[in-house]
Amino acid sequence: xxxxxxxxxxxxxxxxxxxxxxYFSNLVLDRVIFPxxxxxxxxxxxxxxxxxxxxxxxxxxxxxGLYLAYPVVETLRLSxxxxxxxxxxxFVGLANYQQMLAEAKFWEALKxxxxxxxxxxxxxxxxxxxxxxxxxxxxxxxIAKSLIFMPMAISFVGAAVIWKLVYDARPEGTEQIxxxxxxxxxxxxxxxxxxLTIPFWxxxxxxxxxxxxxxGFAMVILSAALRGIPEETVEAAIVDGAGPFQIxxxxxxxxxxxxxxxVWTTITIVVLKVFDIVFxxxxxxxxxxxLANYMYDKLFRANDWGVGSASxxxxxxxxxxxxxxxxxxxxxxxx
Amino acid sequence: MTMIAGQKPALxxxxxxxxxxxxxxxxxPTLGLLVSSFRTADQIATSGWWRAMFPSExxxxxxxxxxxxxxxxxxxxxxxxxxxxxxxxxxxxxxxxSAREPAAYQPGETAELRRGGTLSVAxxxxxxxxxxxxxxxxxxxRVFVTATVPPEFTLENYETVLISGNSTDNMAKAxxxxxxxxxxxxxxxxxVAAFAAxxxxxxxxxxRALLVAAIVGLLVVPLQLALIPLLKFHNEIGIGKGYxxxxxxxxxxxxxxxxxxxxxxxxGIPRDIIENARVDGATDFMIFTRIIxxxxxxxxxxxxxxxxxxxxxxxxxxxxxxIDATGETTVMTKQIVELLGTRxxxxxxxxxxxxxxxxxxxxxxxxMQKYLVRGLLAGSVK
Numbered sequence: 001x002x003x004x005x006x007x008x009x010x011x012x013x014x015x016x017x018x019x020x021x022x023y024f025s026n027l028v029l030d031r032v033i034f035p036x037x038x039x040x041x042x043x044x045x046x047x048x049x050x051x052x053x054x055x056x057x058x059x060x061x062x063x064x065g066l067y068l069a070y071p072v073v074e075t076l077r078l079s080x081x082x083x084x085x086x087x088x089x090x091f092v093g094l095a096n097y098q099q100m101l102a103e104a105k106f107w108e109a110l111k112x113x114x115x116x117x118x119x120x121x122x123x124x125x126x127x128x129x130x131x132x133x134x135x136x137x138x139x140x141x142x143i144a145k146s147l148i149f150m151p152m153a154i155s156f157v158g159a160a161v162i163w164k165l166v167y168d169a170r171p172e173g174t175e176q177i178x179x180x181x182x183x184x185x186x187x188x189x190x191x192x193x194x195x196l197t198i199p200f201w202x203x204x205x206x207x208x209x210x211x212x213x214x215x216g217f218a219m220v221i222l223s224a225a226l227r228g229i230p231e232e233t234v235e236a237a238i239v240d241g242a243g244p245f246q247i248x249x250x251x252x253x254x255x256x257x258x259x260x261x262x263v264w265t266t267i268t269i270v271v272l273k274v275f276d277i278v279f280x281x282x283x284x285x286x287x288x289x290x291l292a293n294y295m296y297d298k299l300f301r302a303n304d305w306g307v308g309s310a311s312x313x314x315x316x317x318x319x320x321x322x323x324x325x326x327x328x329x330x331x332x333x334x335x
Numbered sequence: 336m337t338m339i340a341g342q343k344p345a346l347x348x349x350x351x352x353x354x355x356x357x358x359x360x361x362x363x364p365t366l367g368l369l370v371s372s373f374r375t376a377d378q379i380a381t382s383g384w385w386r387a388m389f390p391s392e393x394x395x396x397x398x399x400x401x402x403x404x405x406x407x408x409x410x411x412x413x414x415x416x417x418x419x420x421x422x423x424x425x426x427x428x429x430x431x432x433s434a435r436e437p438a439a440y441q442p443g444e445t446a447e448l449r450r451g452g453t454l455s456v457a458x459x460x461x462x463x464x465x466x467x468x469x470x471x472x473x474x475x476x477r478v479f480v481t482a483t484v485p486p487e488f489t490l491e492n493y494e495t496v497l498i499s500g501n502s503t504d505n506m507a508k509a510x511x512x513x514x515x516x517x518x519x520x521x522x523x524x525x526x527v528a529a530f531a532a533x534x535x536x537x538x539x540x541x542x543r544a545l546l547v548a549a550i551v552g553l554l555v556v557p558l559q560l561a562l563i564p565l566l567k568f569h570n571e572i573g574i575g576k577g578y579x580x581x582x583x584x585x586x587x588x589x590x591x592x593x594x595x596x597x598x599x600x601x602x603g604i605p606r607d608i609i610e611n612a613r614v615d616g617a618t619d620f621m622i623f624t625r626i627i628x629x630x631x632x633x634x635x636x637x638x639x640x641x642x643x644x645x646x647x648x649x650x651x652x653x654x655x656x657x658i659d660a661t662g663e664t665t666v667m668t669k670q671i672v673e674l675l676g677t678r679x680x681x682x683x684x685x686x687x688x689x690x691x692x693x694x695x696x697x698x699x700x701x702x703m704q705k706y707l708v709r710g711l712l713a714g715s716v717k
Binding site: 011166296299330 | 351365568582623701708
């Protein structure tokens, strides 16, 4: 069978099943269980309306519970147990965590992750703010914004290929086809550099890819925030004789501080989960390991579910403050 | 505000220049990949893509016509022809007959070949090969030339990647697999989330506020946690690795944001509309499908774009829940990662494959950008 036809069939099956559930479950509720006719019409309608919200929510609750809530508990359980040969598992307490903490690769991943957490959100937000402010009053600002925003649509893997070409190195003496080496040699560098294999600094070359992707996101949101600043405050500052830099740093930035924090946290979450870039570009070699890739290594290469789950819990631990803060904000808003 | 006091022309120009610089910097890497995907392997290897628009000096290995083309002129056997196609403007600056001395002769000079006969090559690529004996063999002798070659672009790479390539190079199957993952994984969560969002926004039931808070909390749960428990679960219920599993996973991971975005939007729909419909005897199902869904189009569109981009660009979920040992269900991102490993140097295939995989999301992005931005603003800023 042609893959296109096979694809279409599977699509029809999947989507059809979903539409069918909502249509028929409501039909059954209204016609069969509590029909809106006969002697008990009022009572039936009331009862149907009590059940219907749960009918609407059921697939979502099932999916959320199964795919997000249950794994948190289950991963926690796996992180304190060991798989036994022949199936089953036994409780081993914190042994997996101890084993993980004894591994140099874990500390390397943790250190690199902190480096990513320091650099990427800061750089993306800063570039985004710069781009938002610069394009704000330009006639062709929207086109410029679209182009800076564009990498958001590119996959991490696609971006990895794009940047691999930038960092490419050819043997000495031949012409360099990677822009970075071409520039490096043009400005008097001696010999091409294998950028991705230089310990410590290669982390920054990987981070550059994520910064390149996330800047557009920060720019879009910060640009909306900048537009929301009341004109009067800026005008008052101008009347008082403030220069453009003073206006920007002392009037505008403080007013959009809340938005900057939101952008910062959102990018922080992305950074914690970042996996594809490291996986595709260096696969954690040359001291570029990060937690997410370390975990994948443990789970699917070393087949060590215990330590893998323990490292997943470390990632969970790192997002926990953001989770609490989000819920706190949401509850405050509901009131 | 455009002409505020104290704005100097110099500053305006500095501003414009820095925007141009920034945009250039952001566009440059992608442009490199796009240009590279239209070049031949030789061109990519010999000059940087930023010089693709200009003639470049290259070392080429060419062959003269095979002996079957030879003509008899008096006592001589002659093969005449051109090293380049008729309409190119390539210019040879040096040439040779052995790989060790590729620049031994100037254009117009005549070389003695080791196997007999003489060869002369002109600057425009016209050559004449003479021999006193009949020329034998299947292929003509090789000629090494240093030539200035005009810029040249080809669609050959796309043909290889989309149609003719072998199993590692050809992306057609992976392309359809990616579509098979993406389309249901976009539509199903929208449907599920829309119903749930409506219930959370407009239906009265106990525990509603708690549910909303829980969903906000789930927004940030890293999906890495879900890999092993769910893989085990999928194996236990017998779906193993396959499309159903990957759709379910994408649905689960996409739902918190979907419900959150859609609920926030639906709460903003005027209460009167819904209450009037209720008074007219519409059930919640009718209100939802006939009124709320059409009114929520902007929010639905923005989430649809997000979900489409994620599922199209996803690598991790597909690797864990979909791709099995047979490799039949591989998606494009995975195939590109494999190409990166095995064909790290084959930039023409790599660049073209990557561009095929980013072309669709880029198209969606530029067509639907308005909704994407709207969704971002609704989702991130409260």
